[in-house]
Amino acid sequence: MPLVCPHCRGVLSPADRTYRCPQGHSFDLAKEGYLSLLHGRQKGAGRGDTRDMILARDRVHRAGVFDPLVAALAALPLAAPRARLLELGCGEGFFLGHVGRSHQYATSYGLDLSVDAVKLAARTLKTARILRADLLHPLPFADGSLDLVQSIFAPRPLTEITRVLRPGGQALFVYPQAHHWGELRAFLPLAGIGDDKLPAADLGGFVRAASLEVRESRELPHALLVDLVAMSPSIHRLTRDGTDWPGLLPARLTATLSVHVALFTKP
Template identity: 40%
Template sequence: MLQDIEPYLACPHCAQALTPDGRTLRCPSGHSFDVAKQGYVSLLAGDAHTGTGDTAEMVAARGDFLAAGHYRPIAEALADAAAAADPEGLVADLGAGTGHYLAHVLDALPGRPGAALDISKFALRRAARAHPRIGAVVCDAWRPLPLRDASAGLMLNVFAPRNGPEIRRVLRPGGTLLLVSPTPRHLRELVDALGLLSVDEDKQRRIDEKLGPYLTPVGRREVEFPMRLSAADVRTVVGMGPSAWHTDPDRLEERLGALPDPVGVTASVTVAEYRR
């Protein structure tokens, strides 16, 4: 619930604390933000933002795919790493989407509140209902996050944008970032067959370099497993990721027809741990 994370929120205009006033959050300077009937609050500073966010169609695709359990090993690995870190206080998920991974982590961390941060209101409508201890907040990952300094003991970042300076500011000293990113082998059977976006061989090195001034890497593990995907599942996994913005639907259907149904597909990610 949004009430669980209200003590950790900050006004996006002046960074002061926000307090509830009915279905509105207010700061001492008079800025106010109404809570949507779906349970999330938008803390975007004005109408301008740097991202487009996932569409309703992309969110629906992601919800269907994750609910089917195809990525369950990733959620379990993330929850295991979170339990080992055993953070105090807030768990913040930057680019939380539907709240699927945050919900798994909160199940492993009894009593901890969770902040689902995303720019897509369509995703946060689902995130607000994904777990009783999730509060959902619309914000821009590339702008100052609407969380107070040193407010989070743990941050998650799963297939999402990474803002190193803000992650460091929000994490308390000794706090942990758990970051999930695809390896070059992720969905490799579909990349060439369907013309999807591929993963750079140097992706992990580039992530470490960008986060290096702000956080210290302390460990990582690869999670790789086979999946059997139907044609409908393949359409869904394409529709829920960045390739959805770059794939021609007619061309996709033509190429899908050439694939076996079901098709064997590799899921391959890195779960990396960083410390403030």
């Protein structure tokens, strides 16, 4: 069992619907099937994405808007053995499910801070283990216990990722390029995206195993344009401003998915 107690780092063992460490700290499985490892002051801290953001992202995923990325992830040269996969900031679990299935990981773990994200992920991905935890704190996994850690449009705690990967294990990152859904900016003042390069040097000693751009333009209807905005961090400011922002979007628009995929192997 690679899960460790967030209080004392002791190994967590499952017994019925409770996980316990040797020192007696215990964590109950929620009725929705996720395990919350938030404790003490963490419980009152950040909340992650809102329910509306999660539901908008779910609709976008179900509509196939990110299918070119799904295909690119399925073709990656992921290292064997493929026992344990962890997604950081897994949201409702769309990419966790796809990578786990296409590369046949024996066990998939998804971690997110948002309660609505982990509820939906646990409901959708029956065989995955879904955890509620905060990436600002150490990961609840033992050293060297994971084969792949992926972060897709989510935080990347590099020191912790390095710690929990086994030698030969891999880190997979997907992040937006500056032009990602750029056409929407002609209609709305969306938050800017820096061209996010992740030098291998940031992952001391890791070797780059794959590096590719996924870019595809397609025409999207108004409802999906609204959802693309509603699932993004820009939604917080647009809502605060009280603008009728959906009314500013066109009935249809050709918009461009533009992301970078980077895979690194731990020596």
